[in-house]
Amino acid sequence: MDELFYFPVYFGFLILLSPLFGYFMAYLLNAKSLPGESWILSFLFSGAPKEQTSKEYLKSLFTFHLLLGVFSFLILRFQNRLPLNPIHLPGMNWDLALNTCISFLTNTNWQAYSGESQLSYFSQMVGLAPLNFLSAGVGLSVLMFVGRAISASSESVFGNFWRDLYRSVFYILLPLSVIIAFLLVGEGVVQTFLDPVVINGISGNVQTIPLGPVASQVAIKQLGTNGGGFYGVNSAHPLENPTPISNFIQLFAILLLPGSCVFLYGKLVGSFRHAWTIFFVMLLSITLAFTGAYLSENTGASAWEGKETRFNLVESTLWMTATTAASNGSVNSMHDSFSPLAGGIGLFQIMLGEVIFGGVGAGMYGMFLFLILTVFLSGLMTGRTPEYLGKKIGKFEIKWTLVGILAPTFCILIGTVVSIFLKSGYSAHGPHALSQILYAFSSASNNNGSAFAGFSADTLWGNLSLGFSMLIGRFVVIASVIFVSSSLGKKIKAEASEGNFKTDTALFGILLLSILLLVCGLSFFPVIVLGPIFEHILMLNGDLF
Template identity: 40%
Template sequence: MNTQLIGNGIQIVLMIALSYPLGKHIAKVYKGEKSWSDFISPVENAIYRFCNINPKEEMSWKKFLGTLLTLNLFWFFWGMILLVSQHWLPLNPDGNAAQSADQAFNTSISFLVNCNLQHYSGESGLTYFTQLFVVMLFQFITAATGMAAMAGVMKAMAAKTTQTIGNFWFFLVRSCTRILLPLSLIAGIVLILQGVPMGFDGKASIHTLEGVSQTVSQGPAAAIVAIKQLGTNGGGFFGANSAHPLENPSFISNLVESISIMLIPMAMIFAFGFYLKRKKLAYSIFAVMFLGYIISVGTITWQETSGNPLIKGISQSGGAMEGKEVRIGSAATALWSASTTATSNGSVNGMHDSMKPLSGMVEMLNMQINSWFGGVGVGFLNYYIFIIIAVFISGLMVGRTPELLGKKVEAREMKIATILALFHPFMILLGTAVAAYLYTHHQGMVTAEGGWLNNPSYHGLSEMFYEYTSSAANNGSGFEGLKDNTPFWNYSTGLILILSRYIPIIGQVAIAGLMAKKKFIPESAGTLKTDTATFGVMTFAVICIIAALAFFPTHALSTIAELLSL
């Protein structure tokens, strides 16, 4: 156990050590400064010429958002068409069938919004063609979309007074070519060397030690696993995700995949500091996020390494091992579960449904708060909303007009920020309430769809609560005791996926655009400092009060009630 804990500590140190120089590189990429990646310029220029794009054209925040949403709408139909017709397309050696309309709707939306909620098993639910040209393609584009949105916000915040926030296409293409693709190539090569499959052969027939025949799925897994982790996508090539021995075959692969989850989300905070030339502010933001993250790591690790109190008289030296592998261990699964829910990654190397109630509550709170690093780009944007609210409250407390980076925070920005802060819990709680009502009052409909819950009472509510939390947070992990591949779950979570991705991005970019137009006010002795420990504590308190407490009543009926019943 001590070895596992040391390994977790080393991983966290590596995350921070690698993210700092990466953040500096990201800032240079978005500012258009010279960097080692300039050799990719001919490829980027060819893309611009082919698509008839002027990467130097400055966009207003409205045009920026319009371009972002139009592109995403196109890819939604692309995904739907390929998924419902995949049985006719090439690269299908295992003869997998097409997805139904409701499942294809959910899958296309899920990967489009960087959530990767999977109501199917990868081995049988997709073909190699759709794994590559829907799943992997979307994992690059949607991650780059979030990064481009943050780049636009950073450009707006860095300018004293401006009507534009940069060029969406410039940020999108560079996010793919200079950040996501190089990192994915490195991670993919390491995974191939560790034994992750990378080929196009169909299922292999093998003879087991018991003397029976068994078929084992394979395919181009290494390429997809790399970007699923680095882009905080999380969609598994195999149904068991990174708990599958071919998707995560060794300690080294587990190390690389675990670090990859946090690498870019952490780096984006440092990139913010380098881009705005306000490193002290970035360190303050990083400290608040890291505090929330490390609290979740510590709590889940304590729970999962201490064993199950209902199992008495039996040694549990490995901790609570249900849903975990002996070769990875409970501590490694605890770190992964904290990282995957503190970001919008959602991949797993153990089953969250089998973890202890307090662990499940912390995992959900990570997603419900949705600001401890979060997704690539959108994690900071979620935090940005709480900065706006904290600045406004702090300004009122000291009797000054609230200001952020030399711009006044006024009623219009505050209204948008408040709506966004409340919209996230509203989506989660509304979905959970509807699902719970239908399950308890319309058993006929539920039974007709095959039933939803494998677990009764508190844990059953937790399964439904987790599903909508994961959907709204663009996470994609699940309490897999829930039978979610039904028209109700496919459409209801799909709707929440759409709203919870695009409404916040629209609001966040709008605030940045509105603030950018305002007159810059030089700092004075009375200016509220946002890069201090005091303001960091204030922001942390605002996040916990607004985001976390909204969910306490439902947790009291689910995870907390289950914890007290042990």
Template identity: 70%
Template sequence: MVELLYFPFFVGLLILVSPFVGYYMAFVLNAKVLPFESLFNRFLYSGDPPSQTPKQYLSSMFVFHLLGGVILFLILKYQNILPMNPLGISGMDWDLALNTTISFITNTNWQAYSGESQLSNFSQMLGLTPQNFLSAGVGISILTFVSRSMVASSTLKFGNFWQDLFRSTFYILLPISFFVAILLVGQGVIQSFQEPIQALGIDGSPQTVPMGPAASQIAIKQIGTNGGGFFGVNSAHPFENPTPISNFIQMFSILFLPASCVFLYGKITNSFRHAWVIFFVMLAFFILGFVCVFYSEWNNPGFWEGKETRFTLTESTLWLSSTTAASNGSVNSMHDSYSPLAGGIAIFQMMLGEIIFGGVGTGMYGMFLFLILTVFLSGLMTGRTPEYFGKKIGSYEIKWTLFGILAPTVCILVGTTITIFLESGYTAKGPHALSQILYAYSSASGNNGSAFAGFSADSLWGNLSLGFSMLVGRFSVIYAVVFVAGSLGGKITTKATDGNFKSDTLLFGVLVFSVILIVCGLSFFPVLALGPILEQLLIGKGIFF
């Protein structure tokens, strides 16, 4: 009975909490003055931060990522000579360090390494954890820029990147993460600088059990939809996720801030009904995905390898659905161990562009591109001039919209194709091998970070190609939404009339849902048919891979 109520309670709590958090975020990001902010303003500017044009906003973001990336790369490459390295772990190879750097500055947190055996405490605390905050802060900042542009008229300045990033990090992500970290420590998640424990395994062989500041990193890895675990097996490790309560806290933390970003958008644009329409479109995709995953696992009871028996079927399948819907990448079971249909749903959710709530900020601004596309197609079908928030959509906006939607798609399909011909990086055969590779490039291009455990990515080709896919998946979408929003913000807002297509109705929600499904279905159905769909059919015939 408890397990049957678990999912409805989870969804109900998400619906209840998200609007309030979204309104708080909007208040923080649009406030005139916040406590202690003057110290930051004095550090960068002599007075109030100047408002920036789209190109200036993007330039600031580029400089920030470049500086942060160089620092993180040097930390990972030379961690052997840095302090707080009790196990004497050597520095990473350059290609793995580059891949990991790109992974964390793009909010992907793909792990081609095992955290406890290949990273020092210094690298975990001062290298990766700050990027968990900052990369999530960038996502919120870009969404804030887009939101302001929708209510602007005939202007090209929509806020300051540095101020938005500062507010996102220190007034939103940091306090929430601190609160969640306290809750996790209370559940037994380790937060310690204790030396590694020397123990004996079941077979009597000696075993080294690493300790470290895990709770602080786990809190922001979930809150910021990052996903990089302190330990190699992530939240399946009992030191990261020891109890059913810690499991629920982490799983809810994955989704509630991305869901709140929908209401952040609605609050700043003064379009509450429109925000609810977007929210329920996302929620519909999420519920359908979970039902399919749960049904597949319920009817294929033999897939036990790689799953934690201390978690129920609902807890494991809901985590898989949540983490691939929210570009998070953390796991409490190995996704390669699921039935082909369940694994296929996880892949498809990432292929959608991580817009089923998606990452913090990124899910909503990714959905923004599909909203523009839906309005444009609706205008073509009805013979009306396509307008969104009273702003006419032209060829410039549509070109950038299609670029933002299709660029990650190309990375997924081309990266998968080349890797198949290289015939390296995977151990399985047949359609399951295709699924493993397809999952990896979908995860990288969607900035998710999770993986099918059977795919070995720590090779020169794997590190460089997946790193390139992460960059394209992150920055092609950012550049597209900023240019589209900036262009719309520079146009005169026309007064709404009865002839305008309304974006706050059930009909609009159905159209958005349909456009997403059709665009992504046409792009990916052929390759999914050769991978997880074919494997599911063959398993029904008793053929396994």
């Protein structure tokens, strides 16, 4: 039972540090000027960057991703002609390179390849690691736009994308990543440019142990809720996650910034209580998820199958719960090896839209859409004019809110159906085959990146369909929140009164959680019953898949 103290200690630190980091980020990202940035911004923009409208902000965002995508694609495609390739790996096939490029651009980090055996040091460091920083920085930038718009009154410009991105990367993500990387190196995580080590294994066979700049990539993959591992088995690899202490550092880094982003948003919109209400909805949801997954594992036959024995069951289950809540695709155990019910809980968290903490910035701006929907439905039920933080919600806002919520759902369900008919990717049969496909498209469409181990996506259909799902799940949601928040920002902000629907109470928290569960349940309950739930019932009767 001592291992259960791990859970309250972990979340105790999260509750303590999230408000502090959130307010600190608000200061850094909203300051008029910061030390050392004036000459850089003057060089880039020939003066101070001008404030942007929603269309200008989106144009800058899409242009940046297009240029960065082409650059990273060329590195992966032609890595055989580039330096730092000690074992002379060939370039990736075009469809796998495209999928990988999209994956890291969208903060998904879906890996249809094995990192140590298919990517050179150069590809890992120059092609992918920068995308870990930049994709997380984009999430913070979009959240800043949303927060400024909601707090504005009759305005049409809400910051500058390039300045927000620069500050997010160089003042928040990079310094924290350096600190975490040093801590991980101290725990034995590899950080070197040496060639792979060749040894004779216990059985006498020659074994090659790949090395590389691992700690630096692990730091940002966790801090930025990216998840793409240097090694194919990710954070279950002893050179990527060697000790229980390194495990705690990485696990805590996963939720630190997503939790802090809730209070960053609260600071921007001027409501400390509203931020705490959202935070405790997230905390309650992940607590229920962890409890259900742990009890299912602790009483099932799969308790230690597929788990790394260096970590206890709480560490493995909490990792699975935290990463599926936080749009982080890393693993320290195989999700496919969890009991059907525990794996189904992880799947359900992803299907919620990755808003229970979610990605850096992305979790909170995704939750913003559900806040709008909750206020709108509550207003209809009580006969009030729907209003969020002094801004009246109209037809335009609801239309784009539904687009942002339902677009990933469309990709999940359609992609799953087509993959079943094509017999593509999955290796199991029966309900577990459905779970494998459903998990893959849920993970891609909601930018998580983890997968059930039996699903093989490196096919033309898998790379292109999942890549398309990642793009929809990232950029349609971003466009939706930008349009909704900018529309609200143009409206006059009304003063709070006793007649307003309060968004900082326990009642609102209950309504918000109910809407989350209702939307996900209506969209996915039939396939969840046919997949994880049906498989769990059959497992209790002795039928395994």
